[in-house]
Amino acid sequence: MNKHLRVLLSSAAAALLFLFSSPARAGFIPYDWLINIDIKVFPDQLQYTGTTLTPLVKSYISYAQYDGSNAAQYETLWFCRGKAYGLERVAPLAITNGAGVGIKVNFLSKSPGTSEFKAAAQSILRMYLDSRLNHNAVQTAIVPDDYFSNVISAMNDEHFQIVQAQLEMPVQLASSLFMQDVSDRHTLNMCYAPGSYQF
Numbered sequence: 001m002n003k004h005l006r007v008l009l010s011s012a013a014a015a016l017l018f019l020f021s022s023p024a025r026a027g028f029i030p031y032d033w034l035i036n037i038d039i040k041v042f043p044d045q046l047q048y049t050g051t052t053l054t055p056l057v058k059s060y061i062s063y064a065q066y067d068g069s070n071a072a073q074y075e076t077l078w079f080c081r082g083k084a085y086g087l088e089r090v091a092p093l094a095i096t097n098g099a100g101v102g103i104k105v106n107f108l109s110k111s112p113g114t115s116e117f118k119a120a121a122q123s124i125l126r127m128y129l130d131s132r133l134n135h136n137a138v139q140t141a142i143v144p145d146d147y148f149s150n151v152i153s154a155m156n157d158e159h160f161q162i163v164q165a166q167l168e169m170p171v172q173l174a175s176s177l178f179m180q181d182v183s184d185r186h187t188l189n190m191c192y193a194p195g196s197y198q199f
Helices: 003-021 114-133 145-157 171-175
Strands: 033-042 056-065 072-080 083-089 100-107 137-143 160-162 176-181 187-192
Touching: 033 114, 056 114, 072 114, 100 114, 114 137, 114 145, 137 145, 145 160, 145 176, 145 187
Parallel strands: 033 100, 100 137, 137 176
Antiparallel strands: 033 056, 056 072, 072 083, 160 187, 176 187
């Protein structure tokens, strides 16, 4: 395949990705399944002399079809100060292969802190990778309005970069993630770049 044809196909794919991810299409849900990530801090757990495992943050991950049917628990992740310390797998990921997936983050505490934002970013990354391994297209990640910038900052620490669409870089199509807040006031595209690659 020559270079011009690749650029043309990449452009068409980028246009379709934008069309299906655009929040401007009222009532349109760009995913078939929704993965819910509920983040909760446990400040009083593991409190004993000399402990370094505080504050403990748990990320409860479940999923369902966009209409709420076929709901299932997936796993619980355990974090401390932005590092993953445990995984409790409840069941295998049973999302239909090839289906579109959305990820939604919910903070269960009234005023989440840095540890919870880091746990949210790492949980989004984990579900992004698990979904990709399951041959699913991750369409969007939705975070609470008040904490959009905090989660985006934590996503930067996890090697997600804010990018402008550059059609000459088809790698973005394979690794991009559309981020938005619940009310669609803030939206941006991020690209997962685990190495030192800069866009």
